[in-house]
Amino acid sequence: MRTQKPFLGVLCWEAGGNPKGLEQLESLSGNSVNPDSYPFFVLFRRVAGANYDSVLHNPHGDILDTMVIEAMAMVRKGVRAIITSCGFNAIFQKELAKALPVPVFTSTLMQTPFILSSIGSKKLAVITASKQALKKEHFAAVGQEDMGRIEIYGMDEQPEWSKIHLTPDQPLSIETVAKEVVSTAVTAQKQIPDLGAILLECTDLPPFATAIRDKIGIPVFDLSTMVTLIHASFSSSLFSSLQKSDIK
Numbered sequence: 519m520r521t522q523k524p525f526l527g528v529l530c531w532e533a534g535g536n537p538k539g540l541e542q543l544e545s546l547s548g549n550s551v552n553p554d555s556y557p558f559f560v561l562f563r564r565v566a567g568a569n570y571d572s573v574l575h576n577p578h579g580d581i582l583d584t585m586v587i588e589a590m591a592m593v594r595k596g597v598r599a600i601i602t603s604c605g606f607n608a609i610f611q612k613e614l615a616k617a618l619p620v621p622v623f624t625s626t627l628m629q630t631p632f633i634l635s636s637i638g639s640k641k642l643a644v645i646t647a648s649k650q651a652l653k654k655e656h657f658a659a660v661g662q663e664d665m666g667r668i669e670i671y672g673m674d675e676q677p678e679w680s681k682i683h684l685t686p687d688q689p690l691s692i693e694t695v696a697k698e699v700v701s702t703a704v705t706a707q708k709q710i711p712d713l714g715a716i717l718l719e720c721t722d723l724p725p726f727a728t729a730i731r732d733k734i735g736i737p738v739f740d741l742s743t744m745v746t747l748i749h750a751s752f753s754s755s756l757f758s759s760l761q762k763s764d765i766k
């Protein structure tokens with residue numbers, strides 16, 4: 519049972535004005551803004567001015583001060599770490615980490631150096647909401663300068679998913695989106711013979727991660743793997759129980 523003491527704070531996009539398809543994806547378990555995605559109590563704060571355009575397509579620092587204000591409000595309530603609801607916030611990683619008194623994890627892209635180090639000379643496929651919008655600057659902001667072993671695949675190249683920005687007032691077929699996500703991963707594996715792992719940049723993709731893992735049989739990293747690591751870094755309950763049972 520969850521305690522009511524918050525562990526994690528999530529900086530979310532502003533309410534209203536976002537595409538209908540994104541609202542559908544946010545309702546799925548595993549999505550970053552769904553409380554059921556977390557096995558502990560999480561606080562959510564909406565950031566005025568943060569939306570599909572200002573974060574993905576025209577990122578700028580105008581919303582940074584508001585992000586800090588909202589994050590500090592959660593810190594005062596006791597959260598021990600901050601994440602965001604969109605991986606493209608990687609562009610603000612350095613500024614937020616410097617401004618806040620708790621660890622900040624703006625994007626699943628922060629796992630990139632860790633993953634690449636673990637797979638030798640193999641390549642990493644990053645599946646993103648928008649290939650056009652994801653730039654080397656996002657990776658550099660979280661410590662990944664070398665893009666030589668990284669291949670990027672955009673969900674915006676898939677017909678159903680692309681409705682999010684082409685017809686934002688229209689709903690999606692979640693069943694079709696699920697097939698498109700898995701198909702994108704399968705395509706990456708076919709096109710990259712030395713593929714070692716997949717990273718889901720978009721925080722709307724974790725609901726489909728299990729289906730990808732079942733299909734391709736290689737490690738898949740996403741928001742849930744990052745959050746699990748964050749939580750484990752603060753909680754030693756699992757290893758404490760193992761140590762008590764194993765050490766004589």
